[in-house]
Amino acid sequence: MPSLPSGLLGDLDPTSDRAVFRQIADQLREAIDRGRFKEGEKLPSEAELVDHYGVSRMTVRNSFSVLQGEGLVHAEHGKGVFVRPRPPVRRLASDRFARRHREQGKSAFTVEAEAAGSHPQVDGLEVKEEKASQDVSARLGSVRRVLARRRRYLLDGRPVEFATSYLPLDIARGTQIAEPNPGPGGIYARLEELGHRLDHFEEEIRARMPSPDEVRTLRLASGVPVIHLIRTAYDTEGRAVEVCDTVMAADAYVLSYQLPAT
């Protein structure tokens, strides 16, 4: 059992009223912040820290769990505890739905990812009619049933977001929108062909911790929140023609918006 390089981590302050496991977490956090442990690097094992600080194993584990909650580290069974690497982020610009981006045959996600040199995948596509939730119904203007299009997006094999689009049945039923592949330009192109010229979108953004379901679907590490985005598309008549509910791994995204100063 190799002992810890001296100087890497300090000692405990027994006179402090800060709990021991917090002091340990503080020292590890600082070492990480200072770059003493780099991204992806292994932290000292529980046993080594037990030795170094002269505390019990549960105390060391407790400090690890603090850092895990902060999203700083993640544990791998049988291997060790590692500094969580920051994945490359996907930037969502506010003009990503502009008509000029809607020409190609591929989806916006695919085009953009390939331009960034990543390997995009779409997954678990599911299209079906269902009862509208209260929230969706309210946003679409009191519809009872909707067409729901679900799918999951992955970048280089990593799930990064999953989304469900809801459309009123009177618009979508029987059209290509109800097909698994909605055709070039996606459902927005189809909506416009159907006479619903798009006027604007409204996006609502929240951030919160994921549900266990979301942790599974996005394979989230602990300490990673999700961004919950609800987009409503309005046509030029002022009618809401689509609601898209998206849950994104927060560590994989930066959203970017342009606001007029008028």
Place this chain on the structure above:
Amino acid sequence: MPSLPSGLLGDLDPTSDRAVFRQIADQLREAIDRGRFKEGEKLPSEAELVDHYGVSRMTVRNSFSVLQGEGLVHAEHGKGVFVRPRPPVRRLASDRFARRHREQGKSAFTVEAEAAGSHPQVDGLEVKEEKASQDVSARLGSVRRVLARRRRYLLDGRPVEFATSYLPLDIARGTQIAEPNPGPGGIYARLEELGHRLDHFEEEIRARMPSPDEVRTLRLASGVPVIHLIRTAYDTEGRAVEVCDTVMAADAYVLSYQLPAT
């Protein structure tokens, strides 16, 4: 020691390979989701759950810590563990910087909060010149030093966000922008008076877990992420005239944006 009302929580499945503390967390989570425990309500105490499930206290605590990480519950020393109430959220609309909102003497935050029936406060105001961080410098176009305006915002006594505005010294030095009170309409009104007519804003949004510092400043419960918003204001010459770095308690905000479909 009053025993638990039967039927409220189920039994453990010893044949399951799901860890005991996860099973307990699952049952509590489901009970909360089903409304068996309402917002703000106290969950069974650790001792009661120890009795009910016949496990050790650390196991029960472990399941509580799972729920805490999800932001579902919070513990109060000496009182119990409670279902975390959802605080009222502040909606930030994308037109919140429109000129028409800039007429009054009060700040946008104050006006909006009072309209919503809340009691707004601004706190810890600090104005000083300092060295620009690399990021701020890049956004403002390679300035070395900036005027920084820091402040914290509270709603009904609860801290909800803190923000720092950075302005190039050649614009702000010696003007009312460098005063604690920038006057009616805020610094944007002053910027326009100084000839920097605002053209548009760019906002970048991230979500992540808070640093210990941010936990202190915003008095965040565990399992509450922060929204990190960086706004850059551009004048009609295309120059970046302000960068505002804001950290918000994610459970207190919904951001809302309007995007043109063009």
Place this chain on the structure above:
DNA sequence: CAGGCATACTCGTATAGACGAGTGGGCAAG
């Protein structure tokens, strides 16, 4: 009646020990 204290309950911190399970390297057998 008012104030203060004792007490029982709550969660917070920490110890010591046990066993399980995933990982990877080294060694031995083929």
Place this chain on the structure above:
DNA sequence: CTTGCCCACTCGTCTATACGAGTATGCCTG
């Protein structure tokens, strides 16, 4: 040399215990 096993090391789960500290309640004292 390759295969396969064993073992050492890692984190995961769980038990049992102890003491500390914050909170609320009720009783007892003044």
